[in-house]
Amino acid sequence: MSDTVERHEFGAEVGRLLDLVVHALYSDREIFLRELVANAADAMDRRRFEALTDQASALPPDAKVRIVPDKAARTLTLSDAGIGMTKAELAQNLGTIARSGTRAFSQALGDAKNAADIKPEDKPSLIGQFGVGFYSAFMVADRVTVTSRRAGSEEAWTWASEGQGSYTLEPATRAEPGTDIVLHLKADADEYLESYRLDHVVRKWADHITVPIAITSEDGKEENANQGTALWRKPKSEVTPEQYTAFYRHVGMNFDEPWATLHWRAEGALEFSALLFVPGMKPFQAVEGERASKVRLHVRRMFITDEAELLPSWLRFVQGVVDTEDLPLNVSREMLQATPVLTKIRRAVTGRVLTELTNRAKDAEGYRPFWENFGPVLKEGIYEDHERRAEIAPLLRFHSSAVDGWTSLPDYVSRMKDGQEAIYYLVADDADALKRSPQLEGFRARGVEVLLLSDHVDAFWPEALARFDDKPLRSVTQGAVDLSKFAGEAPEGAESPASVEALVAALKAALGSNVSDVRATDRLVESAVVLSASGHGPDLQMQRLLRRAGRGGGGMPVLEINPRHPLIRSLAAKVETQGDITEAAGTLLDLARVQDGDTPRDPVAFAQKMAAALAVA
Numbered sequence: 185m186s187d188t189v190e191r192h193e194f195g196a197e198v199g200r201l202l203d204l205v206v207h208a209l210y211s212d213r214e215i216f217l218r219e220l221v222a223n224a225a226d227a228m229d230r231r232r233f234e235a236l237t238d239q240a241s242a243l244p245p246d247a248k249v250r251i252v253p254d255k256a257a258r259t260l261t262l263s264d265a266g267i268g269m270t271k272a273e274l275a276q277n278l279g280t281i282a283r284s285g286t287r288a289f290s291q292a293l294g295d296a297k298n299a300a301d302i303k304p305e306d307k308p309s310l311i312g313q314f315g316v317g318f319y320s321a322f323m324v325a326d327r328v329t330v331t332s333r334r335a336g337s338e339e340a341w342t343w344a345s346e347g348q349g350s351y352t353l354e355p356a357t358r359a360e361p362g363t364d365i366v367l368h369l370k371a372d373a374d375e376y377l378e379s380y381r382l383d384h385v386v387r388k389w390a391d392h393i394t395v396p397i398a399i400t401s402e403d404g405k406e407e408n409a410n411q412g413t414a415l416w417r418k419p420k421s422e423v424t425p426e427q428y429t430a431f432y433r434h435v436g437m438n439f440d441e442p443w444a445t446l447h448w449r450a451e452g453a454l455e456f457s458a459l460l461f462v463p464g465m466k467p468f469q470a471v472e473g474e475r476a477s478k479v480r481l482h483v484r485r486m487f488i489t490d491e492a493e494l495l496p497s498w499l500r501f502v503q504g505v506v507d508t509e510d511l512p513l514n515v516s517r518e519m520l521q522a523t524p525v526l527t528k529i530r531r532a533v534t535g536r537v538l539t540e541l542t543n544r545a546k547d548a549e550g551y552r553p554f555w556e557n558f559g560p561v562l563k564e565g566i567y568e569d570h571e572r573r574a575e576i577a578p579l580l581r582f583h584s585s586a587v588d589g590w591t592s593l594p595d596y597v598s599r600m601k602d603g604q605e606a607i608y609y610l611v612a613d614d615a616d617a618l619k620r621s622p623q624l625e626g627f628r629a630r631g632v633e634v635l636l637l638s639d640h641v642d643a644f645w646p647e648a649l650a651r652f653d654d655k656p657l658r659s660v661t662q663g664a665v666d667l668s669k670f671a672g673e674a675p676e677g678a679e680s681p682a683s684v685e686a687l688v689a690a691l692k693a694a695l696g697s698n699v700s701d702v703r704a705t706d707r708l709v710e711s712a713v714v715l716s717a718s719g720h721g722p723d724l725q726m727q728r729l730l731r732r733a734g735r736g737g738g739g740m741p742v743l744e745i746n747p748r749h750p751l752i753r754s755l756a757a758k759v760e761t762q763g764d765i766t767e768a769a770g771t772l773l774d775l776a777r778v779q780d781g782d783t784p785r786d787p788v789a790f791a792q793k794m795a796a797a798l799a800v801a
Contacts, residue, residue, distance in 0.1 A: 227266025
């Protein structure tokens with residue numbers, strides 16, 4: 185090896201990840217060409233952007249991405265006149281898996297102090313990502329070399345690797361700024377030496393890229409391979425399912441199939457084209473990490489921003505592009521927030537997405553994957569969007585005490601018992617624990633259905649919705665629920681209710697300020713006690729959330745006791761004989777808290793008490 189050649193090891197885990205990219209990540213080998221072309225287009229867009237302040241970076245007038253197959257050498261070369269890379273950037277961008285020069289540039293652009301002063305039409309579109317996509321080249325090549333010269337620099341460097349865990353860097357020569365990627369093709373990749381095959385792949389996967397792409401044919405002539413037509417501008421009849429999927433994966437950096445594709449053009453007083461996708465799987469990053477919609481806004485095909493918030497946060501899982509003729513190209517992000525046209529577009533796009541969800545929700549089985557992926561996000565719309573609340577509510581799905589699988593509010597209402605005036609629900613953190621909650625005993629015994637809610641947003645939206653189909657939503661833990669109007673059979677061997685007036689008074693005295701009230705209840709069957717909240721204010725789950733947030737508990741709970749339970753009957757008898765129930769009262773309250781998924785008031789004392797009781801037993 186020459187003294188000028190430097191050998192480096194890839195970043196941690198790259199060897200294993202390269203194998204994953206080559207053999208598992210992409211199901212279609214031809215994807216490699218789409219990824220490399222997208223990277224080249226980005227590099228040219230970055231150079232155009234830098235030329236605004238540095239004339240030395242100006243793009244040549246005939247700048248394009250050139251694809252040159254060489255059958256004799258068995259190589260495929262992709263050349264661009266883009267921004268190029270320095271030695272350090274080659275090592276950073278290509279020597280560390282998923283390190284994206286494009287992403288770093290975008291971040292730096294967003295962090296720049298004068299970013300707000302940059303005209304939108306001058307900002308690069310950055311359609312690809314130098315990261316995992318680059319390594320797709322190793323699906324068809326057993327060796328890849330990248331020779332690059334940074335605009336404004338006289339130095340060029342060559343990066344080379346066989347994808348086996350290391351790479352080399354050495355000085356090189358290149359007449360002009362830009363990058364040459366040379367793929368030394370594997371024995372089974374001869375098809376990518378044929379210009380007609382390359383043309384087919386480019387038209388299939390990269391036709392919407394506006395940078396010219398030229399393929400050199402066998403006779404040495406350059407032929408344009410892409411129309412540069414934005415896919416979303418084409419009529420639906422001219423777009424294939426494969427093209428939709430390819431664009432979906434490109435725009436959202438996804439690897440799955442879209443669950444729904446929405447492609448339409450609005451005409452009339454407001455004109456825009458839209459191509460939106462509902463993903464088929466959850467994103468790799470939690471949806472809570474970024475709450476703003478990232479649907480891309482284009483003006484006459486020119487990318488403006490992905491921060492226009494074209495959809496509300498409760499539809500942030502939707503991806504895609506909205507392109508309009510009704511905004512000026514020089515619109516700034518600040519102007520966007522006060523542009524009436526954009527307000528109308530937001531309203532129209534939101535309505536179209538809701539219409540699609542409403543139609544798809546008619547197929548219960550087909551709707552289920554969407555709901556399981558994005559249901560918690562959609563629920564946020566109930567308390568965030570008063571205007572759309574009535575449209576969102578029928579789209580919600582729930583587990584229930586009465587049916588298997590998922591059910592909706594309209595279905596619940598259709599099953600309500602005669603005389604039932606409210607839609608009952610129960611909220612807790614644990615979905616499995618909900619089904620066993622003592623709070624359900626009386627409802628289940630009388631055949632009254634209760635919706636079981638366990639998403640992180642479920643403590644908030646029911647109060648905002650308040651009613652559905654003129655039926656109030658009511659938490660079973662809030663206030664005294666009268667179930668006496670509903671007939672129900674007492675369990676076999678159930679005791680008759682004890683007289684508990686004296687016990688109630690004794691428990692109130694013993695528990696003092698730890699409870700707001702103590703009362704007998706007919707909504708317990710097997711359990712001795714249960715907690716409830718007062719009729720006004722937050723329910724028990726919201727009280728727990730408030731305490732965790734350090735904002736108080738929303739008042740003390742009500743302790744409800746079951747007059748038929750042997751323990752309550754025993755305590756009632758003890759009170760009648762002037763026995764002391766102070767310690768038992770505290771234990772009852774702690775047991776009720778544990779049943780509801782809360783902790784005892786003093787966990788250590790409670791554990792010691794239980795240990796002592798077990799020792800006696």
